[in-house]
Structure formats: C-alpha cells, structure tokens
Amino acid sequence: MKYLLRITLLSLLVGVSCTDLDENLRGDLAEDPGAPNNPGFGISENVNGSIPNDGLNAAYSRVLSGTAWHGSYFSVSEISTDEAVITQKGGDWFDGGIWLNMHRHDFLPTNPGLNGAWNDTYGGVTEANTLLASGTLDANQTAQLRVLRAFFYWKLMDLFGRIKIVTTPGVDAPQVDRPVVFQWIVDEINASIPDLATSNGYSRVNVYVAHALLSRLYLNAEVYTRPYPYVAGTGNATDPNGDNYYQLAIDHADIIINSGVYDLADNFDDVFGPKNVESIEHIFVAPFDEKTGGGMNFAQMTLHYPSQLTWDLAEQPWNGYSSLEEFYNSYDDNDLRKEAFFIAGPQTDQPDGSGNPILDVAFDKADPDGAPINYTPEINELAPNGSRQAGVRLGKFSFKLRQQNDMDNDYTLLRYAEVLMNKAEATARLNDNWSHPTTISLMNMVRARAGASAYTTLTEDEFIAERGREFFQESLRRTDLIRFDRWGDAWWEKSAHNNAYKNVMPIPLDQINATTDGSLTQHTDY
C-alpha cells in the first residue's frame, strides 16, 4: 500500500510536467490574411461610390487618416493660415495654447497635431510599401500605389521639408533635403504614368491623378527646390532636363483639360455635399462615408453646441473652428460660394433657416446677440475671451440631417478647378503677366460657376485671393500662401514675421525621440 501510493504520487509529479508554451492565439490574427473574403461593404447600397475590390484598400484607405478630423493634417494645415481659427473661449478651447500658437506661427515640435499628421501620412506610405513588396501586383496596380505613395510623400515634403524616403518596409532611409524629396516624388510619378489606366474605379489613382499631382508639384517647384533657408527663388527655375517648371505645370494641366474627362460641376453640392460621389469635377478624393469611411467630422469641429438641433446631429458639436472675418469678407455678397461654404448669421432648428431660433442658454452676457445663436463674421478676440457665438462656421462640406459623427461627404484632394487655376497661375508666372489672357479666361471660368463677376485684368493679390476663395477648407491655403510669399504677412491676431524657416513645420519631437539612432534631426532654427 505504502509503495503503491509513493509510486502513484511520484509518477504524478513527473508525468504531468507539461512544458508546452506555444501561444496559439484564438481571438487575434498573428498573420496577415490578405484581402478579406467578402469585400465590398463599401460597395452596395451605400451613398459611397463603388470602391473597387482590387486588394489595394489597405493603402488607399489611409488617404482618410487625419484629412478631415481634428488634431492632425487638416488642423495644422488650416489653423496656421488666414482662413480658419480656433479661438479661446474663456475656459474653453485653450488646450494648453497649442492652437493659439499655431495661429500665431509659434510652431512647436511638441504640437500633437504635427505628430498626428506625420503618423497618419507615414502610415499610408508604409501600407503602400507593404503592398508593393508583396510581389502580387500587376503593372497598373504597382503604378497606382507608387503614385499614391508619392501623394503621401508630397504631403510630408510640403509640410515638413526634410524627411526620410522609405520604400521598403522596415528598411530605414536617411533624412534628405527637400529638393531631393521633391525630385524623387516627381520621378516616381513620371515613371508610373506609362503603366496607369485612364480609369481604375472610384477613389483610385488613374493617369489623370498623376498629371494633376505633377501640375501641383511643378507649380510649387520653386518653393520645393529652395534649399534651407528657403530664400526666394530666382524665377524661371528649370528641372534637371532644362524644362521650365511652370511650363511643366501647364503641360500636365493641359493633358487633363484636353482629355475632356473632367469638367466643373454645375453646383457646389455636387462637389462638396453629403452625396458628392463621383462628381465630374473630382479627380482624386478621400472617400469618406458614415459607415465604411470614417474620419470626417467637420460638424463636430465647427458648430456651436445648440446647432445640434439644426441638423439633429447624433452627437453634440464642439464649438471649435470658425473662419476669419477678413477672409469671409473677401467674398462678394453675390458670390455663391459665400453662402455655400459658410454657416453665418442667425441659426434656427431647421437647416433652411425656417423654424425657431436656437439658443445658447449660457450665452456670454457681453454678447450683443444674447441667447439666440448668431454666427457673426466679427470675432471679438482670439484669447482669452473669444465670444462663444462669434465667427462664421466652416460649411463647405455641408451636413446632412441626422448626421452621425462620421460624415458622408468625399473630401476633394485633387479637382478640376485646381487644374484650371494651376494652369492660370503657371501661365502668369511663366510670362510674368498676371493679366495674361489665358490666366484671366481660366480664372473667369471658375468664377462664373460661383456667379461672380468676370475679371478683365488681374494682379497677384487678386489671384491669391481668388485661390483662397475657391479652395477654402481644402487644406491648400498654407501651400498657396508660402508660394505667394505671404506666409509671414500679418493677419488678424497674428503679427508679421520674416522667418523663412517657418515655411516648413518642425519635425515632431515624438518622432525624433522614437528614432533611437539619431538619424532623424530637427531643422535648423527650430
């Protein structure tokens, strides 16, 4: 008995000594399953267009990231300009002063919006790299992804200047000067054009996307090819083949114009509204959708709290973004864009202005409008006591009734009006004549759609103002102001500076800290 027990217990001790430590995950995927089995949630009965089931979605969906949401690329591209502002409303929206700093051009490497922009955009680069390294793509798909990656790199180069050009997942690359990045982007796009189809489906890169992007790149080439400290260019700069950059901008715009594929849409709702899918004017869009393409929440970002009632919004807005009085007033009263792009004046519980006034029961006693909401162009001050109701609101990408947090509108990344304006501007610069007939006629096409009067002569001032009016809220204002050398100008609550180093934003401190080998460094002067 005794021995039996001993043996039993000893064998128990040894026999059950399980040593299997394999980790067999049940609820998580440790391998990339590739494209999903049943793609196309974005396709069927959806206000979104039919996104092709091409296996490239992982990279394409990254165009949504940070493009129309608070705290990333959109915020730093808009708040640093004269077209949008976030005022400090007493205890509200101070947020450590980061948006006041952005407005005043005190750019700090600690600004979380800059880090968001960097991460969101490099995320797109990495997804494109991963797909390109998979070895399963045909020539057209490879070309699409190279141009898409070039688009992400354009954003990074335009915003940050000196960056790393990473082309293989996990293989680091040196940080190179902006002219080097510019030339690499241009070469990538040019090399891809022969393999690109004229149509690859909704929200995909086609050959015209490549040309439109090149047109934008060449128009800004003088800025992008200036080395530090970004002193003004000499004009008439040429590319390594000796071709004039402005002529190249015109040539690529002409390919699109002459193709007849695109046109200006009749009305702004087709271009920017909640159902703006596959507009004739869209060349490249970020296909936001409340179900399958989250990431646009302008309604939250700009509207005052009680405006929730106007559109029956699912969640309460934040009362953050508004436009500047001077910018709003740069539109003529008969300019259709003034009505279409802004939410101004007294507000009611109906989007069309009928119905009952909506009230801010906590209105500022110093506000002459009292409790009823009235979005006045005038803003009393930037900080610390900006009035809660002051400032016209950003309404270009208009809201639908019972709007969820994620809006349905596609965000325009490249559209036909820009191509026309690029050619108009490049022609003026090439000929050193802002009243060049081509310039005036192209610009008047854009103005005509807005119901605005035609110009007969033009100045540089009028041209940049017109670009501002047309491309408001499309994250182009910063690039334009730098190209027109007006970045250091004074505007409302922002004093003038002549610090050319501010033409690029500082490299985010978090990124410098995360790079352990010191291969990512801050720009001089930051």
Place this chain on the structure above:
Amino acid sequence: MHSKRITQCGISNLRSYSFKLLLGFVIVALSSTLSSAQNRSTITGTVTDASDGSPLPAVNVVVKGTTVGTATSIDGTYSLSVPSDADSLQFSFLGYVTQTVAIDGRSMIDIMLQPSVEFLEDIVVVGYGAQDEKEITSSVATIGEADFNKGNVNNASELLQGKVPGLSIYNKGGDPNSTPTIRLRGISTVGDNTEPLVVIDGVIGASLDNVDPSDIASINVLKDGSAAAIYGSRGSSGVILVTTKKGEYAAGQNASENIEVTYNGYVSAATVQNRPNVMTADEYIQAGGNDLGSRTDWQDEVTRTGMSNVHNISVAGGTQSTIYRVSTNVREINGILQNSGFNQINARANISHRAFDNRLNVTLNLSATKRESSYSFAEALRYAVLYNPTAPIYFDNGDYYQAILFDNFNPVAIVEQNINDGTSKNMNFNIQGDFSITDQWSVNANFGQQFNSFLNGEFYPSTSFFRGLNENGLAARSTGEDKFTLFETYTTYRTDFGDFDITGTAGYSFQEEENEGFNLTMGNLPTDLLGYHGIRNSGDINVGGTANVRVGSYASPQERIIAYFGRVNLNWKDAVFFNASLRQEGSTKLGEDNKWGLFPALGLGTDVTSFIGNDLFTQLKVRLGYGVTGALPSSSGLSKTIYGYSFSGTGSFDAVSEANPDLKWEEKAETNLGIDFGLMDDKLTGSVDVYTRNITDFILSVAIPATESVSGATSQYQNVGELKTNGLEISLNYLALQNEDMQWNTGLTFSTYKTTLEKFIAAEQMRANLGSPGQNSTSMIRVAEGEEIGQIWGPVFESVDTDGSPIMKDINGDGQLIVGQGDALADDGDFTQLGNGIPDFELGWTNTFNYQNWSLDAFFRGAFGHSLVNTFRAFYEPIDPGAINSYNRVKSDKSVDGLTVAQFSSLYVEKADFVKLDNVTLSYTFDVNENNPFKNIRVYGNIQNAFTLTNYSGIDPEPVFQDYGPIDNGGRPAATPDVLSPGIDRRYNYFTARTFTFGINLEF
C-alpha cells in the same frame, strides 16, 4: 526529530487544534517494527494536553537514546514494549514541549504535555509551506482576524488598509462597486501587473472577489523579493496569502457535540462625508449666473443614505478524521449614489479528511459567489457638482429639464432614466492532498479551478439626453467568462547534519487561463418598455451595417505559466537561518526565444539573543534577503505581429502591433535588510525593514518610427525602462497598560519610499491630459529619466491680468514668459515641479483599549507630503462670465478674485496631507454562564471615515496612484490606467462616504 520544521501548503489557522493533529502524523512507523523480543516489559499510558486535559493522539513515545518507540492512538493511549535496560521515555509532539520521564520500574505512565506557546504563535504561512517565524529571513507581515479593519467591509483587501507598512490600499470615494487600488512598496512595473498576487488557501492567482471578508482567518503579506521569489513571475508586486477559516476538532468530543455555529451580522448606514463645495443659488446669481427660477441642491438630489445589511452564518466542527467548516454570506449593499449597490450571496465549504494512518490528508475548498450589481452612473455626481443650481429638475410638462450645452446633463435624469447593471458569478474549488511517505519526506499535490462570468446590461431610453436620445434609445449587453486551472505539486524532505537542520522543497507548477467574451450596443429601439432586453427589436438590425451597431469580441489563447522550483532551508542551532530558492518559469506570453526566466532568492537571518545573553532584548533578529521576481503583461500576442480589420472602403487587414520575438520577462531584484526586536519582556515589539529594488525590462508599447516598421504597425511591445525604489518601513507594537481590568495596546506603522525612473522610452515626457472643456493638450505630469516619479509639472500662478486671465511667474527670470503647453519641457519654458503625487510617508496608528467587558478600537491613518491636482477647481473655480451659465462654480479658500479664465497652474495643485480617524469600534462582550445557549455574545458599533483633518479643498485627500485620464460629455474613462501619472484628483472621483455600523456576533 525535527518535526517542527514540517512545511505544508494549505495549512492555515495555525493556532487551531487541527494543526496539531495534522502534524502529529509524522510518526516513527518504521522504528516500531525494529524492536526485538528480548527482555522486554510493556509500558502503557495516556498522553493528554496540559491546557485542557484532552487526549493527544499521534504523540511520539520513544525510549530515550534508542529508535524503539510508538505513537499514541486516537484516544491518547499508547502501549510500548521496552527493553529491560531502558531508563526513560521521551514524549514529543509538534507544538508541545518535549518531556523526558524516568521509567522507574513503572508499567503505566500518564503524561500531560505543555503546549509550546512560542510555536503556536509564531508559525507563518509562506509559499509552498509554513515556517516557524524565527526562521523567516524575509519581510513577511501577518494580520490576524483580531487586527482586521471593521465595519462595512466588502472587499478582503480593505481588511488590511493601513495595517501593513509598505502596503498602500486606497479606495477613493465611497463607490460600493469599486475595488481598491493596491500598491506594495510603490509601483513595481509601469506595465500591467501592478497589483499583488493573491493566493487563497494555496491557490495562486485566485480572486479576492470570491472570498467573503467574514470567512478570512488571517492574511500574510510577502513584501520583499526573497519571500516572493518562490512565486516567480507573478510575485513582483508582492504576494498576499489569504487563509480562510477552518473547522476544528476538539478532542474528546463526538461529532454532534463538536459543532460550533456562529452568526455575524450588521446593518450599516453610509452617508456623504464630503462633497465639493459649490455656490448656492443665491451666490450663483450674484456671481452672474442665469437665474432659471428654481432652487435645486443637485448633490442632495442624486445622493442618499445607503442602508446595507450583511449576514454571515457558519457551521464548523469535526471528528478525529474529518474537519469541516461551511458558511454562507449575504450582503445587501446600497451606496450613497442613487441606485448604486449590490446584492451578493456567497457560500464556502472547507473540508479536510485524513486516511491511511493519518499519513494522507485531503482537503477540499469550495466557494461560489453571485453578485448582482447596480453600478448606477458616477457621472451623475460630477454633473451634480457643476449643474446650474437655479435649474429645475423637471420642465413644466414633466420632462426632465435639460440644456444644450457642452458636457452638461441633468444629473437626476442620468440616475433615474438609465440602467447600468450586471451579474457576476464566481466559482472555485481546489483539492489538495498531502502524503507523508516517511516522517521526513512528504508529497503535496494541489488541483484547482476558478470560473468567473459576467453579464452586464445598459439601457438608455429614447428620452435620455445623456445617451440614447439621438440614437432613438440605446441598449447594450456584454458578457464574458474566464477559466483558470492550477495544478501544483511539491515534495519536502527534512533531515539534519550535526547542528544543521535542513529542509528541502522541490516542485512543479502549471497554470492556465483562458477568457472570452463579447459586447453589443444597438440603437433605434421601437419601445423603451423592454429596457436592454429590447435589444432584439433594434431597428439597426434591419438597416444592417449602420454605425449604431457596436460589437466587440475577445478571446484569449490558453495562457500558460509553467514552473519548476526548489528551496532549501538551513537552521543552525536555532540561531542562524538560511534560505535559498530557485524558480524557473516559462510563459506563453513572451517571445519565442525568451519564454523562460530564472528567479533566484537568498535569505539569511540570525537571532542575536541566542549568542549574547541580554536582559534588555527578549528578541533581536537580523534578516537579510535578496530575491528576483518577474512580471507579465496581462494581454497575449504581444510578441507577434497582430492584424486588425478596418471597415474603411472595401475593408482591409492592417498590422496594429509589430512582432518582437525577443520579448522577455520583466524582472525585479530586491534586497531587504530587516530587524525584528522585542523589549521589556515583549511589551514593546517591532520591526524595521530597509530595502532597495531594481526593476528592469518592463514591457511597454513603444512607438516605432514609420521608417523602421516592417509590418506597417507603428507600435511594438518592447522591454524598455528601469525603475529603482528605496524604502524604509517600521512597525511598532506597545502594550502600554495592563492590569486586571484594563489593557491598552497601541501600534504604529510607518513607511516611506522613493521611486526613480532610471530608464524610459524618452529622456523626458509629459503625460496626463487635463481635458475638456478647454484644457486638452494640457499635460500635468512630467517623467524624466533619472528622476523621481510623480512630478506634477506646470506654470506657477502669480497674479490676474486685466482680461481675467492668469499671469504666470517668470520662473527662470529671463524676462520672457513662456507658459504654452508646447514648451512645458523647453529649456526657456517657465515650468516647474508643483508637487509630488506620491506621499513622502504614510502612517497608521492602532489602539485597542479593553476595560472589563468593553473594548474600544481606534485606528488612525495618514499620508503626508503628497499633492493632488484639484481638477474640479481647475475647471470650475474661475468666475468666467461665459462658462458660469454652463457650470456652477466650486468654492474654496484658495480662489483668486477677478480670475475668469480657467487655465492649469500651481493654483490648482494642493498639498493633501491628512490624518483621518479611519475606523473606530466600541464593542461589548456579554458574560455568559454555562447554562446559556450562547457561548459568546458580542455587540459593537463602528464608524468608518469618522473624520479627516486636511487642508485639501477637494473631496478626498487620499493619494491617487494611477490615472484613468479625462472623460467628458458622456464619454467613458480609459480601460487601463496610467501608473506613471499619480496625483490627479479627477472629476469622476466619487464623493466620500462615512459609514455607521451596528453589528452582533453570536456563537452557539
């Protein structure tokens, strides 16, 4: 025989008779068969316990100087055939003083053995066994039932609050459904595994939720690395060993006589002890607030006196071979917030049985708990603070009043309209077998399982402005379950070499845990009448794929921990003690190449009084211990690339975390030097411990530059960082007064520590956002390599500008004021340390007065040197002409006239030193005579949180060790707290409760 050093796992109530019995089976079975049959006489007799006269079974009876011997039988009798030349018998039994008696020709020798008092009082449960206290070389604290905190205690850890130096237990506010934060010697990791390992009756990794506080006999806390290392990976944050009450066998009684029935019950009333001080309606209007015509005290409206009652009945007893205890506990708890509380029923059975000549002891522990909780909505407390005091509760039409403002909801509507409840079930059992192969060699095996499940529901009707209104009603269900299996076996061998006694233990441990669950939230309910059960009618189902349907699901792999361990204890002449242990442990959670870790420990102790006779000291023991323990993250898959699905566009799988096959154990190496002393015949006893601990390789999610990512993920789990903590702990106990009628016993605990962050993912970093409205991107905590953790960091308030905004101080005196958050760490920034979230030291002071039948316990507790960010003040104190119409103003003596702009600064960082009378109990024990059916009757009254002395103007000055981040506008807090950001008193922290309890203890 050195049977005193037998170590057994699962033995717990060490003063109990059962322990005497259990260890009594170490008999010299072999020796009895060796005696020859020459010239013999037979001696018989009975061995009894000198203290109560009960017979003692299994006592060794040996002819002195030989191996001839036997053991007493169950009735204490023995019969021994002795050689004719034998001159004396030796009687020995564990826990009793060994006696040698001359035979003097007698044939019948009856003996009374004296209990060895030292032994009975000084045995301590340690990992995989128990040890004589004097042999312990590490820092172990034992708290018995008599020392537990009293009153309405619903979580076992609260029994210990303030009693063990170095063990910080804080439960901020009076939420009956929250569990306390526990820290032993500060933080031991910045990763997941921040709370001590709990071992209940030998089952490691058990849940404190499944043991009712009434069923606990004692709790031991293994504080340093040398003690905890035997538990290897999971011992880094300390180990709490819980021993539940057991039945007893009273010798000489039969099973029906030997039964003890106890009833413990109490009723208690929880009231609001402290709440934020806000403007009255009149003050509010005076200050510029909109008068909406009503007068409402919102804080009164959402709170109440929470009446609770708790009952515990237990039946315990046993026979010579079987002891048992069964108990059941009923708790009906109501909190100070409307609709908050829980109903719980728990049952426990502990049964032990001996067989095979008492060599085998089998124990079964069973416990089951069901808790039905109503969580209510803590947010209502916050909105009750800031809601307009002139607003009515209802509109004239009977609907709840609501205003469309940011972060603004009628608090009464929140608690009355919505439902947030859940049921959790918890079941565990374990079976332990202990077999003595010889008197020196024993084997122990333990198998246990624990099951937890929960089913929660939330409902927001279509009329609820808080949540649900814009989704046409909202229903949510969530459920999950967790299964834990433990198998452990070990063997112990005892022997001696000359003056050395040696005990060796070796074993194997297998632990496996699995959990899974899902949750579902849907809107568009056609009726509010079905509550959350109406989820099946949700219109979202038909629409399909709408954004209102929110689904989550999780399933862990089989998470395994496998370990081999061994330990050697040496005892030299009961004067010098040495322990060494080694545990090799592997985990599924770590990288392919680093699954196994090695955790060694060493300990050395000596009793100085055994070398130097000293009248002053009755005891003076010096201990030195060193041990390495580990820590594991809570989630799985960290070493692998994990892919997540994104619905964007046509959908795609994206990498969310980058693989790290090198991921390895977090390790903590700790050295502890301790002194235990007794003075004046042990009237004054105490111990002092100093320690230093180095924690390396803690596991954190680290941002990896996009340029270095292989998979596309931007984060990876890595072993980064190092923490170092030095600390000092003192505990003293003094019997200040003792005479026939009166006794006063007083004790003091003191602890202090400093933790520095030696290495981190960044040289310097700001953390802990203050939040909306208006104070996002406002980080309040700085961490820096080589510096102390817990730094509250910001600009220093100086004066008020004409526009009502604060003017900060030019700290560096360079003539320019740089106070934007983006410059918090800049060289020219005007930021500085405003306080430290971690106390300089913590004190506990216990007092027990006995006067005849009366007894008074008073326990004071305090923490000193820490600061808190008073976030209520930081948002709602400045009288902002815009915001005052959205939010009522909090008042304090620290407010500044004319300040209208709320902006974080030193103004809102307050010293939070405090002393509180934490627990006071007055009890009376009735005299009972023999005819009384009751053996014991005791009644008591208790107050928890009687009063607090502090200058802190917020609700509760208790330290906050971790931060769940800001929430606003109906949002929900972060799932995992940030342990590097202590010191922030958030707006969702509960009001504190003062609880009055009246209770009765009966024993039949």
